[in-house]
Amino acid sequence: MFRILWSIVIAIGLAFLFLPLLAVFFSMPIGTLFRELNTAASYQALQLSIKTSVSALIVILLLGTPIAYWLARSNFRGQSLVRAAVQMPIVSPPAVAGVGLLLVFGQSGLLGHAFSLFGISLSFDTSAVIIAQMFISAPFYIHAAMQAFAAVDGQLLTVSRTLGVSRWSTFWRVTIPLAAPGLLSGAALAWGRALGEFGATMMFAGNLPGITQTLPLAIYTAMQSNFNVAVAMSALLLLVSFILLILVYMLGRTTHVNRTVKKGVRKKHAVLSTSQITS
Amino acid sequence: MLSFQLRKSLREFTLDVKLNVPAHTLALIGHSGCGKTTLLQLLAGLVHADDGFIELDGKTLFDAKQTVMLPTERRNIGMVFQNYALFPHLSVGDNIAYGLQGVARAEIAERVRDVLRMFQLESLSEAKPNTLSGGQQQRVALARALVKRPKLLLLDEPLSALDVETRGHVRAELRTQLDQIGIPCIVVTHDYEDARVLGQEIAVMDRGIILQRGEPEEVRERPANRFVAQFVGTNWVADDQVSETCGEEETRVLSFDPWHAVVTRGPVSAERQWRGRIRDRALYGHALRLWVDGDVPLIADVSSHTLRESSFEVGEDVCISVASEHIRQYVTRAQSADEERRDASIFVRDEPSEKQTQVGELWRPASRICFLRSPLTAAVALIAAVGVGASVTTYSHAQGAGANQAGxxxxxxxxxxxxxxxxxxxxxxxxxxxxxxxxxxxxxxxxxxxxxxxxxxxxxxxxxxxxxxxxxxxxxxxxxxxxxxxxxDKEVIVVPKANPAHITSLADLGRKPVNLIIGVTSVPIGKYTREIFQKANAVYGSAFSTDALAHVVSEEVNVKQILEKVALGDAGAGIVYQTDVTPTLRSKVTVIPIPATLNVIAxxxxxxxxxxxxxxxxxxxxxxxxxxxxxxxxxxxxxxxxxxxxxxx
Missing domain, CATH: 3.40.190.10 (Periplasmic binding protein-like II)
Incomplete structure (x- = not known):
């Protein structure tokens, strides 16, 4: 009896999560879907979306990893304050984030004004899309990475140092391989969030095809004139996100942490094969 | 040869230790929290001492006076942790080879093979640490520390993670291994038995200072004070029966082993006897050990054959005596903790001049690493990095844009x-x-x-x-x-093709029950809709506006959302711009015009x-x-x- 109830609850939950997204695919015949999609505009938007979200992800990894490591490993006054502040973009409405970004990076903004003196304009440019995506999705990565780093036993890092390995090298040879699954899922989450980012991009970067019109913005624009195109593009966005997320998770599962170590470290760090050791 | 003198203020006491350790094993024992693990961390460079120096084989690792602080990774000290801390993502072989950086591949293989053989781990070289038993893990941890050929080996509670059955066996094995390596070795333990087996020498520590140091037997037979005696499991009594004192700072004491104590219910005719009440009892092998509280706290073992005749219970009053041939009488310095500190605070370096030559290449604490430790500066650095990164991106983009315009x-x-x-x-x-x-x-x-x-x-x-x-x-x-x-543009009413609410005119919006969707006041369509309702009051009666607005189920920020909801049948009617009703939508909704006199031009x-x-x-x-x-x-x-x-x- 309990089993049946259990399965029903799970089935209802899954249906709730899947059906709205599946509906996008079945609202029109596949042929129509493809015909509506087959426009330069949607390819352009897809291309831009992938380009910007991947760029955003790279910057997030570069900037977010040290922040996450610092938050996970150090102890200082006001640490929980910083941790909470880092999560703020998750809870702030995207339009608010967009306004905030304009106030900082806009041409009359805090930093934007200084940049504009050098002829650099960040807003309403492809880089603005990347910034908006970074701002919105970085907390997802930082949060996951922070937990992954915190879960790495500090004693392993200590023992590594007693074995004569520097902190930097220890980071690559111990911390990263052990935190890899968490980092990977954080990156996947952040990347997915960046791909679907709409509100802040619309506000901060504008809606210019080929420059700032990412797939979600193209969907919004298509809704103004042709609902079918909008649905078709939504299907495309879902499909692309789904495929890439699946790839990331598969990568996470098949990548043996060991291999990450070997790949991550170029110098020969004494990784031995069975034959060498037992011969 | 390791020699050091270290001082570090801890939360409840100050750690203050001076020791010389030749190439043998020193077992450092004390209760948990006595500072012994901190001492290992100070030696390894994981914790910074307040004052003192560490010298290993003539090389200065730390010197507070000369601000020398060699980082952990350059001290060449092997360390084995309580839980062994094996890298879970590396095999046994890779764990052992981990620290061998900058060594030729062939030599790495050879050295790893040697230690695998020495610790009988050959068959496990490809195994992952989580598949090993506690004893095997300990051997891997030791092998990993020794393959680096360290100048000093530190073991922090190496046996406490093992269960009782394997413990004795692993302890004996570890003793053999430690005897072979020929470098100074400090084993920290809270168990006297571990210390006795592993250490050629033991040092008893309490609240940050060393109370006594010597060979295990010597410490047990002649404990310096009551604390040491209790720790090593022997009896220590200040000999108040001996009236003459040997000087102001020295006390005449006697000690005897618990198995020589004789426990009786009544007084006996022995020269030395003490009365007391049994506080606790426990079986120790073939004997029952009794803890007796009296004028002096004592421990006594009752052998099991005596036990059958008379069992001693907790709370019973007993008399403890000992035959004079089992008593060891000696003189100890009545050393108070304060005196010990006064001694230790005189920091004298042996031959300091010779070490100067090495100082040049040593790391100094006031280096560039320090400023990055402050979270504030780190945050500023990160923000600066963001700024630089972003500007580089934009600059390159601006270059590209400029190139476009050249066309x-x-x-x-x-x-x-x-x-x-x-x-x-x-x-x-x-x-x-x-x-x-x-x-x-x-x-x-x-x-x-x-x-x-x-x-x-x-x-x-x-x-x-x-x-x-x-x-x-x-x-x-x-x-x-x-x-x-x-x-x-002008406004129109849209209703679903089925028109469930039977709306045929603007007037119906106030009269018939209908789920109406209009724009929110802040967007033009919402503003215009309200203007239309106000105008209509004059024609349909003054309550029209209120009635119609009462039918509103949702206010949208976007005309398209009003249209989509009407088209999907979620709303009975909506007010939108005429131009928004595209040919595609005309198949799903019916357009009902609003009389021109009431309409508002958008x-x-x-x-x-x-x-x-x-x-x-x-x-x-x-x-x-x-x-x-x-x-x-x-x-x-x-x-x-x-x-x-x-x-x-």
Whole structure:
């Protein structure tokens, strides 16, 4: 009896999560879907979306990893304050984030004004899309990475140092391989969030095809004139996100942490094969 | 040879230890929290001492006076942790080889093979640590520390993670291994038995200072004070029966082993006897150990055959005596903790001059690493990094954009209210046909977002506003000098094809129960809808407006959302712009006109911002839109003809 109830609850939950997204695919015949999609505009938007979200992800990894490591490993006054502040973009409405970004990076903004003196304009440019995506999705990565780093036993890092390995090298040879699954899922989450980012991009970067019109913005624009195109593009966005997320998770599962170590470290760090050791 | 003197203030006491350890094993024992693990961390460089020095084989690892602090990774100290801390992602072989950096591959293989053989781990070289038993893990941890050929080996509670059965066996094994390595070795333990087996020498520690140091047997037989005696499990009594003192700082004491104590219920005729009450009892092998509280706390073992005759219970009063041949009498310095500290605070370095030569290459604490430790500076550094990274990106992008402009094409940017998406796309086509090499990019969004973006200095050539108030605001701020009406539109009622609420006219919205969806007041459609309702009050009765608004189930920010909800049948009726009902939507909704006398004309306005990058072309576009040709395109999409064309405001 309990089993049946259990399965029903799970089935209802899954249906709730899947059906709205599946509906996008079945609202029109596949042929129509493809015909509506087959426009330069949607390819352009897809291309831009992938380009910007991947760029955003790279910057997030570069900037977010040290922040996450610092938050996970150090102890200082006001640490929980910083941790909470880092999560703020998750809870702030995207339009608010967009306004905030304009106030900082806009041409009359805090930093934007200084940049504009050098002829650099960040807003309403492809880089603005990347910034908006970074701002919105970085907390997802930082949060996951922070937990992954915190879960790495500090004693392993200590023992590594007693074995004569520097902190930097220890980071690559111990911390990263052990935190890899968490980092990977954080990156996947952040990347997915960046791909679907709409509100802040619309506000901060504008809606210019080929420059700032990412797939979600193209969907919004298509809704103004042709609902079918909008649905078709939504299907495309879902499909692309789904495929890439699946790839990331598969990568996470098949990548043996060991291999990450070997790949991550170029110098020969004494990784031995069975034959060498037992011969 | 290790020699050090270290002082470090801890939370409850000050750690203050001076020791010389030759190439043998010193077992450091004390209760948990006595500072022994901290001492290991100080030696390994994991914790910074307040004062003192560490010298290993003539090399200075730490010297507070000369601010020398060699980092952990350069001290060449092997360390084995309580839980062994094996890298879970590496095999046994890789764990052992981990620290061998900058060593030739062949030599790594050979050295790893040697230690694998020494610790009988050959068959496990490919195994992952989590598949090993506690004893095996301990051997791997030891092998990993020793393969680096350290000058000093530190073991922190190496046996406490093992279960009782394997413990004895592993302990004996570890003793053999430690005897072979021939370097100074410090084993920290809280168990005297471990210390006795492992250490050639033991040091008893309490609250940060060493109370006694010596060979295990010597410490057990002649404990320096009561604490040591209790720790090693023997009896220590200040000999008050001996009246003469040997000096002010020295006390005559006697000690005897618990198995020589004789426990009786009544007094006996022995020379030395003490009375007391049994506080606790426990079985120790073949004997029952009793803890007796009296004038002096004592321990006594009762052998099991005595036990059968008379069992001693907790709370019983007993008499403990010992035969004089089992008593060890000796003199110990009555050393108080304060005196010990006074001693230790005189820091004298042996031969300090010779070490100067090595100091040059040593790491000093006041180096660049320190400032990165402050979170504030780190945060500033990160923000700076963001700034630099972003500017580099934009700069390269700006370069690229500049290259584009060098060609013959010009790109105009237009900010267009989303409701004008379709006609404006047609206008773009028409304009681009007439002006070759000119491309128009349009950003379609809500007017209020476009307004914000303009206020933030977005580079824009043309602004099409769906609302008078927004463009008027822009004008007030001096961002545009003049704006013009460009298109007229009117409102209609839309109902689903099935029309479940049977709406046939505007009047029905107030009369019949219907799920009505209108625009929110802040967007033009919402404002116009309310104006229409107000006007209708005069015709349909003064309650119409209130009644109709009472039927509203949702206020949307976007006309398209009103239309979609009506088309999907979620709403019984909605009020939208006529032009929004595209041919596709006409198959799903029915349009009900609003009487012209009650309708409100919705006007779109256009303007060229003063900072437009391409003002000439932008003005050409503006003129084209208000010309007959442009208006024809608007009418094609259902807009009303412009009755008057001219400046506004």
């Amino acid at each position: 013959h094409s010009t790109t105009l940017t237009a900010f267009v209210a989303a409701n004008a998406t379709d006609p404006f796309n047609a206008i773009i086509q028409a304009f681009e046909q007439r002006h070759s090499g000119v491309f128009i990019q349009a950003s379609y969004t809500g007017t209020q977002i476009l307004q914000t973006q303009l206020q933030q200095g977005a580079p824009d050539d043309l602004f099409l506003s769906a609302d008078l108030s927004h463009i008027a605001q822009i004008k007030k701020e001096g961002l545009v000098t003049q704006f013009y009406p460009v298109s007229h 006007t779109n306005y256009i303007a060229v911002p003063v900072h437009a990058p391409h003002p000439a072309l932008a003005n050409a576009l503006l003129r084209m839109m208000v010309s007959a040709k442009g208006q024809a395109i608007f009418q094609q999409f259902g807009y009303q003809p412009l009755s008057t064309v001219g400046g506004n405001g």
